[in-house]
Amino acid sequence: MLLTRARTRDRGLPRDDVAINNMRTLPALLLLAACGFSPPSQDQPDGGVEPDGATPDGPQTGCPTGLAGAPCVLALYDQTVAGCDAAKVAELRIELDARKDLGPLWAAGRALFRTDKVTHVAGEFNGWSRTALPSAAVCGSDLIVAVGAVSSGYWPYKLFDGSAWSLDPHDPAFAYDDFSGNPDGKNSILNTPDSGRGHIVKLARACSTALNNCRDVTAYYPPGYTAPSNGAKTYPVLFMHDGQNVWDDHDCCFGHTGWETNVALDTEITAGRVAPVIVIGAASTTARNNEYGLSPTAMAAFMKFQVEELQPQALAQVRWNQAKVAVAGSSLGGLVSMHLALAHPQTYAAAASLSGAFWPGQGQGFALRDKLPGYGKEALAIYIDHGGNVAQNSDGAADSVEVRDMMIGMSWQRSDSPSCTPGASALCYHFEPGATHDELAWKARTWRFLRFLFPAQ
8 A cells, every 4th residue: 555645634514412422433544545654653763863063972183063064074074085095984984974874975066975886876966977976985994985076956866786775874864856767766865055045954753652653854954054154054943743744745735735945945045035944844654633633632632742742853853042942833733733732832932723613612612712711922923824715615715714813812013914024912913705615725825924924134
């Protein structure tokens, strides 16, 4: 059975208990096949991923830490192969070991790739040549690298061992690829610091004993993140739910593609409308609907995991500015984003809800509208939008308007996108008449909440 990266969306979920119970009785395999879930894993998280600029355990020589040390390491490589002095080989090994899982090192038009075995590095920078850039042992040692000319840019690449293509296992940066001949659906990425583009990276998986599942975690690094001159620079952070659906994966989301948040950010940051920001997306699991709000018990456990485990683990892997973070999602993801921010104002500065599913818990006492008075007015910037039709409550339009008006009554100050100014009492609202409840519609509105939450200074 082929599982895609899409998730079960709560679009069109029935609002009565009988229909919900009927939905839950569908055979599990049919749900998986129809909705494209990846089953929750009992795996432990992957090994720790060092943030750029971090100092890993183990000896370190004279180069600046992380990717900021790339020019120094390339110079050391040149010195090493020029004389093949054993001490220089050992020094080079220490520097490369310290950066083993940071991907290729690039400086001044050259790149160094470390590989586990002799292979070839092929990518757009060399016309996908299977022979142009071979890796080889350094001075007869078991240290294997490939060094070659790579001009400035954003370069997809893969490793080719003579018979098979593979992703670079030591490069966390990747991009989705919808080429039919690429079974991975992804390529590794070498993004030079001066390319003017951001890129996506894989972070360590996040696992929860309480929830009995694991989830993939990915992040967007803004343009220039890996530049040596930015080695000490830190950034604000946005967490997004349904992380497998928020990037430019053209094969996900029932054919709608993802939100393309990374594409929107590249455009908005370059244009000077949005400040550079790190976005972290945590994938949802088969328990998504309950974790995001259908079950108050499951949602409480998920919120505890999000705040106490997932976020601290992810933040330790990126150059976070230590300020309060923002959280965003759509539909049930928008609902749980609001609950998280309102329940944990010490952690969150803002929340964005796109087409929020605000109906769960109505008549049972745990709907967002029931809990708002108890949460009270908090120092939070809030973004709420929807499509559909208010009279018909399509796309949750009437529910969104009711929540909006309740928050205005609690002293949030409404303004309408795109003329919104962020602040501790700001509520930015947008209505897109007739917009549908899917990733295609949310992609079209992504720029709105990004400009509101992270305006360029």
